[in-house]
Every structure is written in C-alpha cells, then in structure tokens.
Amino acid sequence: MSALPTQIGALAQRSILRTARQPASAIPPLIFPVALLLMNSGGLKASTELPGFPTDSFLAFALAVPFIQGALFSTMNAGTDLARDIQTGFFSRLSLTPVRGSALLAGQITGIVVLGVLQAVFYISVGLLLGVRFAAGPAGIALLIVYAALVAVGFGALGSFLALRTGSGESIQGLFPVLFVFLFISSMNTPRSLIAVDWFRFLASANPVSYLIECVRSLIITGWDARALALGFGFATLLAIVSLVAASWALGRRLERT
C-alpha cells in the first residue's frame, strides 16, 4: 500500500489542477467577494460615522467578509467536484486503487486548503493595495493565513459531506444559497453592537459566521483581540471537527467496497 502522504499529495494535486484548468470556477471565489467589497465599501462608507463604529475605513471593516465568502464558494466547488466524481464513476475508479478512505477525504480537502490560502493571500494583497493597514502587523497577516486554512478545512469538509450524502452536484448548488443566508444574517456589514433591530441582532449574535468574520476583522482593525481570536478559532475548529466527522461518516456509507 502506498504511503498516505503520497496518496493525499496525488489527490490534492488533482484537485488543484482541476481548479486551475477551469477558470469559470476559480475566478468567482476571487472576483465576486472583492467586487462586493468594493461596492459595499463605497455604498456603506457613511456607516463609519455611526457612534461606536470601530474604524473610519469601511474598506478595512469589510475586508473580513471576502474570507468567508471565498470559503463558501470553495465549499460549493469542492462539493460539486466530488459529486461529479461520484456521478461519473471516477470515485469508483479511485475506490479500486489501494487508496485509503482517509486519503480520499484528506486529498480533496488539502486541495481546497491550498486554494483557500491562495484566496486569502489575494484578499490580503487587495487590501494592502487599497491602503488597508493590518493592525496586528505581519504576524497578524500570517495568523490570518493560518485561519483561512482552518476555515477552508471546515467548509471544504462540509462540501465533501454534502457531496457524499447527495451524490449530486445540482443538490450542492441548490444548497449554496442556504449557506449564504448565514452570511447575510451575520455582522458582515455592521458591528453587532450597532445593529438597531433586536431580532436581527439576536440572530447575528447566535450565528457562528459572525464570530468567524469578527476574528478576521479583529486582526485587521483592532490588533490582538484575545476574545475575538478565541471565538473565531474556536468556531472554526468546531466547524472543522464536526464537518470532518460528518464527511468521514458519509464516506464510509458511500464507500461500500469490502
């Protein structure tokens, strides 16, 4: 049996190659979040004048959002790729090799993590080019990249779980808007403390996506905020663990081989 790292490396390489060779799926996670960032930072700039708004740059405030939007796009891409493999029989081809189930999952997710890190570097570069100063400095930027990788593991495993359960790319695409709802009912555009509508503030506070965003935001505009970092890393780790367990279970069900 080949070594696990070789198997994971081979499958991750395929995942990255696939993405690189289909710009139509590689570009949206890069371009759309940045386009939305630019539009929002223009249209919602007046928000910074609210008393208690944590920064005078809406661009710096909103830069956190693309990290999560990009991860959501990656979830969909990862899921649809895996579902397509199931539909076309490529998954069966892989099942006939000595590849371990854990390598199938890890290879897929490693590919997503690599792309997630590249996305994070792109968003950081766009921020720096537009004049955003990262309050946590270079170490904060490095931590942000690590955080992006952790978030990619969580969302990548979630996409894999959905693909393994449904076996249908169309179903994954149908679920995508549901995931985006979590983004919209978060603190993506306004700090939770400044949300005037009670029910919305309640939902945003109950929504883990708010804490994922606020972790990134703290590194950009606050500096080293232990509470925000603990909550962000905590929820990202929890998402990764739950999604990985669910995906492993779904893989076991899908992989009927003896």
Place this chain on the structure above:
Amino acid sequence: MPRDNSIVVEQLVREFKKGPRAVDGIDLYVAPGEIYGFLGPNGAGKSTTVLMLTTLLPPTAGTARVGGYDVRKEGPKVRSVIGAALQEAALDPLLTGRDHLKLQTMLQAIPRAERKPRQNELLDRVGLTDAAGRKVGGYSGGMKRRLDLALALVHRPSILFLDEPTTGLDPQSRTALWAEVARLAREDNVTVFLTTQYLEEADVLADRVGIIDHGKIVAEGTPTALKEEIGRPSVHVIPCREEDRPRILSLLTRFGEKLGDDRDLAVRLRDGVGMVDVIRAMDADGVVVDDVELRAPTLDDVFLAKTGRTLEGAATGQDGAPVR
C-alpha cells in the same frame, strides 16, 4: 508459487432494497488466462456481478473468490490483483491522459523511479503517446476506452474486468481493443472477465461464454459448443419478385421451422435436411430468387433458445446496478 488468477463464484446473490434480485444465485468458474464473455441484455445482472467481483458492492449471499481471495473478507487483496475498466470510461475531462496515468501510478504505489517509464510504456501500448498531453475532454470515445484500459493495467493485474468495453465505439476502435485484450490473455496470461451486449464480441474474443438473463446464468460454454447445442443452420432467402414471397415461404416451411417476422423468408432447417434440398425444391418449382444464404447458428440463436427472446429484443430496461 504461481499466482492463482482464477475466478470462482458460488451461489452469488445481490438484492437491492425495494428492488429486484439483480443477481440470483449464479455459479461460475473462470480459469487462469481465460477470456470469459459475460453476455446479456441491459438489466440482466452483468454490471452488478462485476461490481461484486471487484469488491465495490458487497454480495447479499454466496461466495466469490477472485485471484484466490474472498471478495467479501479480503477486499484490499482482491483489489491488489485486479484491474477494472467499468462501464462508461470514468475519466476526468480536465486532466490529460498523462495526468491520469500519473495519478494512477501514485495511488497504485508504483515506486517513484518506475512511474514515468510505466506511464510511457502504457501510453505506447494503447497508442496514446501523441495525445498524452491533451485534456481527456477532447478525446474520442475510442481514445477514452484505450486510456481506461491503460489505467486498469498500471499495477500489472493478473485479472482484468472489462464492463462493456466497446459500447459506443466505431468498428476500428473496437477491433483494436479486442486485439489488445486478446494479447493480454495470450501473452501475459491475464484472466479477462468481459461483459458485453455484443454477440460478435463474445464470439470473437471469448474462450467461454456465460449468458445471464434476469440474474441467472441460462447457458455457459465455448461459443462453438453453445452454437452446436442449437445445432441446425438456417436458410435465408431474398426473393426476386415480391409477389413470390408467399410461395417461397410455403416452400421453405417444408424444410424447417420459420424464423423472424412475417417479412423474413427464413427457416431453421430440420435434422437431415440440407441447403441443397431447398435449392432443388426451388428449382423444381421454378422459383427465382436474388439470393439464398445458409447461416450457421449464432449466439443470438443460443440466447433465443434459452430465453425465448432475441438478445436485441431483450435489451430493454435498465441494469439493476445502483448509480454510484
């Protein structure tokens, strides 16, 4: 000790929830180095059998040993000795032919130093060296099937499963694939388990044929023996004038049992009757025809005799295999 590359199946069953008994207690033996043709219409249970023998689907009951290993208890060992090209070449359209072989050599634990030479050897063998750098999405059906075969051979398996390998291929690609499969069996002593809907394929390629219908094996033997079992040849006539058709049919049925539909002028000859008797009778009656042909029994005749249907007529519905 030489590797046991036989396939031994006893009372193998696969039932699906709320579905039919796709495979219903089959027994079969495939000898080392033999090409075994598994023939049957869509939905007969061919693909389900292959999925069980390749460890991708657990049997509901019965036993199967592939390469000496139990498919139920020794899945990884079975997979280490088999290669498989399953229905529809399962390839990634965004990867090149070489990308596929690279991935397969890595997953099959081919030592690093041997990977590139093995890729080149297989690309050369299936005639894809020039197309190796092109994305598979641009390959023809024949090229995809050849790459599929190359991928199945990466780890030098001693048993090869080919599930309808030539479906949808043009005659030239089909013949090339047959030649390669035959070479594998004759020169490399690879045991080949081949499912097909094509009678000609089974006839040309297989040492022995098993015919499956509704999950049960209804006939098994060499193509020649099976056809001899049916025995009698048939005579087929093309009339010169359409108005002679009833007269010719009446004449023909004196010599045997009518075949085909109302439009066909064909009979299966009775024992002791030859083509010469038919021609003499036509001559004596002054019947003029465009053509008279004597046809030896085909595997379709065998299928008809065993199931009451022609293979073509039976080829409706879907296979019981699950969508995976």
